[in-house]
Amino acid sequence: MKSNHIHKKTLLKELLLFLVIVLLSTTGCKKYLDIPLPVNKIAGEGAYSNDKSSAGTINNILGILAGGGYFDGALSNNFALYTGLYTDELQNLNGTNTANIPFYTNAITPGTSGALWSNLYKQIYNANLAIEGITASTTLQNKNQWLGEAYFIRALCFFYLTNYYGDIAITSSSNYLINKDLPRVPKAEAYKLIIEDLLKAQGLLTNEYKDGNGVVTTNRGRPNKFTAAALLARAYLYSGDWPNAETQANNVITATNGGATAYGLLPSADIDKVFLAASTETIFNLVPTRVNQDYVAYNNNMAPELAYNAAGNWGSVTIALSPSLVNAFEKNTTTLTDDLRKTYWLRSATMAASNTTPVIAAQTNYFPNKYRSGIIGTENIILFRIAEQYLIRAEARARQNNLDGAKADLDRIRNRAGLNGTNATLQIDIINAIIEERRVELFTESSHRFFDLKRSGTIDAVMNNVVLQKGVGATWNSLKQNFPIATNDILANPNLVQTPGY
Structure with a gap:
C-alpha cells in the first residue's frame, strides 16, 4: 500500500x-x-x-x-x-x-x-x-x-x-x-x-x-x-x-x-570577431535556435550590386543605415584612415537605377554588418558586451567631474577603433562625445x-x-x-x- x-x-x-x-x-x-x-x-x-x-x-x-x-x-x-x-x-x-x-x-x-x-x-x-x-x-x-x-x-x-x-x-x-x-x-x-x-x-x-x-x-x-x-x-x-x-x-x-580576466576588448586587428559566439567581449547573449536574425534582416548574403525590380524595390532589401549614421564615423586625423568599425561593421551595396517614371537614380547604401554568418550558432544575440561598460563608466565619471578617468575610458574605445583620442576637454563636451561614441559603437x-x-x-x-x-x-x-x-x-x-x- x-x-x-x-x-x-x-x-x-x-x-x-x-x-x-x-x-x-x-x-x-x-x-x-x-x-x-x-x-x-x-x-x-x-x-x-x-x-x-x-x-x-x-x-x-x-x-x-x-x-x-x-x-x-x-x-x-x-x-x-x-x-x-x-x-x-x-x-x-x-x-x-x-x-x-x-x-x-x-x-x-x-x-x-x-x-x-x-x-x-x-x-x-x-x-x-x-x-x-x-x-x-x-x-x-x-x-x-x-x-x-x-x-x-x-x-x-x-x-x-x-x-x-x-x-x-x-x-x-x-x-x-x-x-x-x-x-x-x-x-x-x-x-x-x-x-x-x-x-x-x-x-x-x-x-x-x-x-x-x-x-x-x-x-x-x-x-x-x-x-x-x-x-x-x-x-x-x-x-x-x-x-x-x-x-x-x-x-x-x-x-x-x-583567476583570469573575465572580459576584455579584442585588439584592433580582431575587431571583426567581436560578435562571434565565443567572443571574450560578450557578457551575456541569447542563444537562438535559428540563424541570427540581424544577419537575415540586414545581410542575408546580399549581392554587392542589386537591380531594381518590377515590384518597385530592390528585392528583399528594405532597410539600410541612415546617411547621418554613416557620416558619423570619423577618420584617424593622423593617418586619415577610416574608423575600423565602419570598415568591418558596415557593408555597402550599389542599388541600380529604376526604369520607372520618374527614374530613381542609382545609389550606394550601407548596411549593418555586425552579424555576418548564415550558420546557426556562429553568432548569438548579444545583449551586453564589455565596450558598453567602458562607455557607462566613462559617462558616470564625466558626470561626477572625473574628466581624466572619463577620457581614459572613452579613448580606450576610440583607440581600439583606430581613432585618435578625444579632443574634448570641458565636462559637457566630454559627455556629448561619449553619447556620440555610443552611437557609432552600439548602433x-x-x-x-x-x-x-x-x-x-x-x-x-x-x-x-x-x-x-x-x-x-x-x-x-x-x-x-x-x-x-x-x-x-x-x-x-x-x-x-x-x-x-x-
Whole structure:
C-alpha cells in the first residue's frame, strides 16, 4: 500500500509539472498577466520540486526571449530594428512596406505599435511564477542559480518596458486578482524594482556561467553575477545614480573568473570577431535556435550590386543605415584612415537605377554588418558586451567631474577603433562625445540610440531635424518618445490608461 501511495504521489507531481510546462508555453495566448489564481497554485506546488523542472521553466523564458524577435532583426515584435527606423539609425528603402512605414514616419498608433507590451508582460508573469515557486521550494540543489536567473529576467523585461513606454504597470506577484487591474506608475518606481531585482540576482548568481544542469560552462547564454552587474550599471546610469553606475561598470570591467580576466576588448586587428559566439567581449547573449536574425534582416548574403525590380524595390532589401549614421564615423586625423568599425561593421551595396517614371537614380547604401554568418550558432544575440561598460563608466565619471578617468575610458574605445583620442576637454563636451561614441559603437543593438536620445534630453532636437530628412509625411512631437499600448491591452484592464498623445 505504501509503495502504491508513493507511486500515485510521483504520478501527481509529474502531472502537475506537465500542466506548468503547458501553461508557460501557452501564456502567449493570454492577455498580459491574465492567468487565473488556481493555475498559479498548481504551478507553485508542482513545478519546482526538482532542479530539472525549475531549470526548464527558466529555459522556456530564455527561449522565448531568444526566438521572439525582441532583440534581433526579425520583423516581428522587433523593437531593436523598429527603433532604428524610428530615430536616425536606419532608413526605409521600400515605400510600400506596411510594417516599416509607421515606425519610419513616426506615425505608429495603438493599432500598429506591435505586441511588445503584452509579450514582455507574459515573460514577467512567468518570472514571477518562477520566483514564487523556487523561493518556496526546499528540495533544489541549484536554488540560488534558478532564483537569480528569474530575478534577472524580470528586471530585464521591466527595463525594456519602461524605456519603450515610459510609465508602466509593475508587479512582483503572479496573483491574477492583484495583477488584472494594475495602473501605470512613474518610471522611478519601475527602476526601484529593477534595481532591487538585480541586486538580488547579483547576490545569488556566481562569477561562473552555468548551464541548465548547474554545471560550469563557457557558454554565456544564461546570466551570471556580472550579467546582473552589467544591467545594474545601465539602470543606475539611466536613473542618474552616477556613483553606483561607475561602481557596477567597474565590477564588470575588472571581473575575474577562475583567476583570469573575465572580459576584455579584442585588439584592433580582431575587431571583426567581436560578435562571434565565443567572443571574450560578450557578457551575456541569447542563444537562438535559428540563424541570427540581424544577419537575415540586414545581410542575408546580399549581392554587392542589386537591380531594381518590377515590384518597385530592390528585392528583399528594405532597410539600410541612415546617411547621418554613416557620416558619423570619423577618420584617424593622423593617418586619415577610416574608423575600423565602419570598415568591418558596415557593408555597402550599389542599388541600380529604376526604369520607372520618374527614374530613381542609382545609389550606394550601407548596411549593418555586425552579424555576418548564415550558420546557426556562429553568432548569438548579444545583449551586453564589455565596450558598453567602458562607455557607462566613462559617462558616470564625466558626470561626477572625473574628466581624466572619463577620457581614459572613452579613448580606450576610440583607440581600439583606430581613432585618435578625444579632443574634448570641458565636462559637457566630454559627455556629448561619449553619447556620440555610443552611437557609432552600439548602433542597431538593443535600441541603445533611442534610449540615449530620450535620457539625454536631446530627442526632440534630433528628431525635428530627422523627420525633415525622412520626408514622406514624417512628423514629430515630444509625446512620441514613448510608444502607445496596443488597444486590446487597454481594453483588458480598466485602470490602464493609454500613453499621452495617442
